[in-house]
Amino acid sequence: MLVLGFESSCDETGVALYDSERGLIAHALHTQMAMHAEYGGVVPELASRDHIRRAIPLAQECLKSGGKTLADVDAIAYTEGPGLGGALLVGASVANALAFGLGIPVVAVHHLEGHLLSPMLADPAPAFPFVALLVSGGHTQLMAVRAIGDYQTLGETLDDAAGEAFDKTAKLLGLPYPGGPLLSKLAESGNPLRFTLPRPMLHSGDLDMSFSGLKTAVLTLVRKIEREAGGIDEQTRADICRAFQEAIVDVLLHKSLGALKRSGLKRLVVAGGVGANTQLRAALDRAAARHRFEVFYPPLSLCTDNGAMIALAGCHRLAHAHPAGSYSVKPRWDLSALPALTGG
Numbered sequence: 430m431l432v433l434g435f436e437s438s439c440d441e442t443g444v445a446l447y448d449s450e451r452g453l454i455a456h457a458l459h460t461q462m463a464m465h466a467e468y469g470g471v472v473p474e475l476a477s478r479d480h481i482r483r484a485i486p487l488a489q490e491c492l493k494s495g496g497k498t499l500a501d502v503d504a505i506a507y508t509e510g511p512g513l514g515g516a517l518l519v520g521a522s523v524a525n526a527l528a529f530g531l532g533i534p535v536v537a538v539h540h541l542e543g544h545l546l547s548p549m550l551a552d553p554a555p556a557f558p559f560v561a562l563l564v565s566g567g568h569t570q571l572m573a574v575r576a577i578g579d580y581q582t583l584g585e586t587l588d589d590a591a592g593e594a595f596d597k598t599a600k601l602l603g604l605p606y607p608g609g610p611l612l613s614k615l616a617e618s619g620n621p622l623r624f625t626l627p628r629p630m631l632h633s634g635d636l637d638m639s640f641s642g643l644k645t646a647v648l649t650l651v652r653k654i655e656r657e658a659g660g661i662d663e664q665t666r667a668d669i670c671r672a673f674q675e676a677i678v679d680v681l682l683h684k685s686l687g688a689l690k691r692s693g694l695k696r697l698v699v700a701g702g703v704g705a706n707t708q709l710r711a712a713l714d715r716a717a718a719r720h721r722f723e724v725f726y727p728p729l730s731l732c733t734d735n736g737a738m739i740a741l742a743g744c745h746r747l748a749h750a751h752p753a754g755s756y757s758v759k760p761r762w763d764l765s766a767l768p769a770l771t772g773g
Contacts, residue, residue, distance in 0.1 A: 434740025437520035438512025438540050440471045442483040443736030446495045455495035456737045457487040469606045477515035479527035484523045506743020509537035510759030517758035519726045523755045536743045541764045544700040547727040555725040560621035560688045565701030571688040577745045578770040583688045584636025592703045594640035598647050612670045619671025626676040682712050695722045705732040
């Protein structure tokens with residue numbers, strides 16, 4: 430089965446072709462990062478308009494790259510939610526229109542299910558069951574994944590997601606949007622011994638997390654330095670970035686190990702944009718060798734929002750059920766409300 434997938438939940442337009450037998454055939458992605466940088470954050474109306482401009486050309490590019498035509502496509506998948514309402518409507522409209530015109534099935538995909546399954550695009554791919562650490566700009570969750578559609582939340586952030594904390598802290602430090610990747614880059618040259626920041630909820634006794642207090646701790650430190658030194662030089666900024674990143678990594682590592690222990694599983698899957706963070710990957714790799722568990726990541730190019738994960742999730746959904754088709758979006762959609770698979 431050849432599935433054409435569309436992702437348009439926020440500020441990236443992703444299109445991909447996934448074959449149930451051959452795997453990922455082609456994918457194309459356009460990021461709106463430069464457009465939104467002028468405003469210091471995502472402007473929903475501009476995001477929606479740009480998705481309209483990009484969706485069809487990216488689909489054509491993807492088909493050409495994969496050596497396929499629309500006549501070869503067996504089904505179409507799109508992100509139904511969660512995300513920005515207007516942006517989601519673009520993907521839903523394009524996907525449903527194409528499916529109707531071609532007379533093929535259309536399947537709505539949960540954005541987070543796409544992220545949870547994205548490491549299956551790696552080589553080697555993880556087998557079920559596993560613990561998933563989902564870390565992105567909008568979500569930070571630990572889940573037990575036992576099969577497609579069988580997801581149990583083990584812990585989650587009670588406030589800011591890890592990626593959101595990265596971006597907000599970067600803004601406090603005067604870094605341009607999107608600041609998270611720039612903060613991580615600066616952290617590489619930071620002195621890990623100069624500053625120590627709190628590790629919120631590290632010993633809370635559960636698997637939940639909190640990152641808003643860490644952001645406040647950075648603000649307090651920045652104001653103290655500015656008051657005493659009259660400003661922040663580049664090395665000091667890098668040292669703060671290093672301390673912040675180490676705090677985030679320590680919390681994510683500690684909670685991930687706790688999730689593996691409580692679930693009894695020996696396989697960890699990391700997904701989402703923060704999953705591309707090199708310090709986090711290095712810490713998890715060291716822990717995997719020490720505690721004898723396996724850890725898997727999506728390819729770096731597929732850590733952020735992309736069409737490949739939507740096409741993959743759609744393909745798995747279609748293999749277990751026969752959707753009647755729908756034209757809807759769900760800007761707010763808890764993963765626990767995702768319909769269970771009904772067929773084999």
